[in-house]
Amino acid sequence: MSTLRLDLLDATPLRRDPYDFLVVRNFLKPEALNAARVDYPKVPGPGSHPAGGLDIKGGFKQVIDDFHGPEFRQAIERKFDVDLTDRPLMYTVRGHCRARDGQIHTDTKSKIITILLYMNDDHWDNANARLRILRNGTDLNDYVDEVEPAGGTLLVFRRCDHSWHGHTSYEGPRRALQFNYVTDQAVVDREQNRHSVSAFFKKLMGRDTMTM
Numbered sequence: 001m002s003t004l005r006l007d008l009l010d011a012t013p014l015r016r017d018p019y020d021f022l023v024v025r026n027f028l029k030p031e032a033l034n035a036a037r038v039d040y041p042k043v044p045g046p047g048s049h050p051a052g053g054l055d056i057k058g059g060f061k062q063v064i065d066d067f068h069g070p071e072f073r074q075a076i077e078r079k080f081d082v083d084l085t086d087r088p089l090m091y092t093v094r095g096h097c098r099a100r101d102g103q104i105h106t107d108t109k110s111k112i113i114t115i116l117l118y119m120n121d122d123h124w125d126n127a128n129a130r131l132r133i134l135r136n137g138t139d140l141n142d143y144v145d146e147v148e149p150a151g152g153t154l155l156v157f158r159r160c161d162h163s164w165h166g167h168t169s170y171e172g173p174r175r176a177l178q179f180n181y182v183t184d185q186a187v188v189d190r191e192q193n194r195h196s197v198s199a200f201f202k203k204l205m206g207r208d209t210m211t212m
Contacts, residue, residue, distance in 0.1 A: 003032030003059075003066050006075050009154070014079055017144055018135045018164075021157035022079065027117065028063065028152040035059025037151065040119060040175060043095025048178065050092055050192045064091065067115070067179055076113060076181070080158055087112060087181045090188045097129060097174040102167035104137050110187040111159045111180045118149040119175035129170035131155065137164045149174060 005027050012022045028036065039058035043049055056064060066072060068089055077084050107114050116131070124130065132143035147155050157163055182188060 002069070002071065003029055003036070003063050004072060005029060006071060009075050009079065012079075015145075018133070019158060019160050019162055020080060021133055021145075021155065021163075023145065023147055024154040024156075025150070026152050027154035030152075032059065032063060033119075033152045036063045037119060040095075041093060043093055043175075046094075046096040046098045046101070048092035048094055052192065054093055063117075063177075067091070067117075067177075073181075076115075076156065079156075080113060082112065082158070084112070084181050087183070088185050088188045089179055089181055090191060091177060091179045094176045094178065095173065097170050097172060099169045099171040102129065102169065104134060104140060104164055104166035106137070106161065106163045106165075107159045107180075109159070110183050110191075112183065113181040114157055114159055114163075115179040115181075116155040117177040117179070118151060118153045118155075119177065120149050120151050120173070122151050124148045124150045126170060126172075128168040129174055131165055131167050133157075134164035134166065137162075140166055140168065149176060 005024075008024050008027060012024050014020055014022050036059045039060035041054040041056060041060065043054065051064075073084050073089070076082070129149060131147040131149065132140060133145040133147070134140065135142045135144065147153065157165070182191075
């Protein structure tokens with residue numbers, strides 16, 4: 001049985017201002033969210049970490065498997081009117097945020113669709129680190145929506161030259177899965193290698209990069 005509430009995804013309207021995106025709260029079934037939290041891997045420092053260096057198991061692995069299933073891909077294709085046939089899906093895991101994270105960016109051109117699944121508590125009490133859907137690349141306060149990174153919340157957007165997003169400064173635990181449908185397998189290989197090298201040095205030196 002799937003951990004994902006694809007019915008909620010299907011029922012959520014696609015918003016087009018300032019670019020194509022949607023937010024689905026409670027996207028994971030409650031029992032699946034609880035199981036994934038229990039089995040959430042230990043993330044050795046801030047930044048993005050590839051699956052290869054983590055202990056992926058149990059309820060957490062089931063969520064990952066369901067995101068890689070054809071039903072989820074087809075739901076995204078319907079919603080965004082995009083053909084993702086033969087487009088690889090890659091993912092990274094985040095567990096911690098540093099104060100300098102959250103800088104405004106659009107994501108790289110090799111990414112077609114960006115998907116964020118938050119795995120924190122049911123309510124995000126901190127006023128900071130809510131991801132903002134921005135109208136431009138310079139003003140963090142000019143936003144059309146602010147996404148609370150509460151457990152089970154899904155954000156999906158189409159990457160484009162103006163898909164600006166970022167968040168205010170925050171330091172502390174912040175669990176998130178990032179999935180991306182990308183142009184080809186070479187992107188996956190390159191990004192996984194880059195994140196592996198980056199994660200290694202961040203673990204040694206305490207460095208990190210921007211978070212979603």
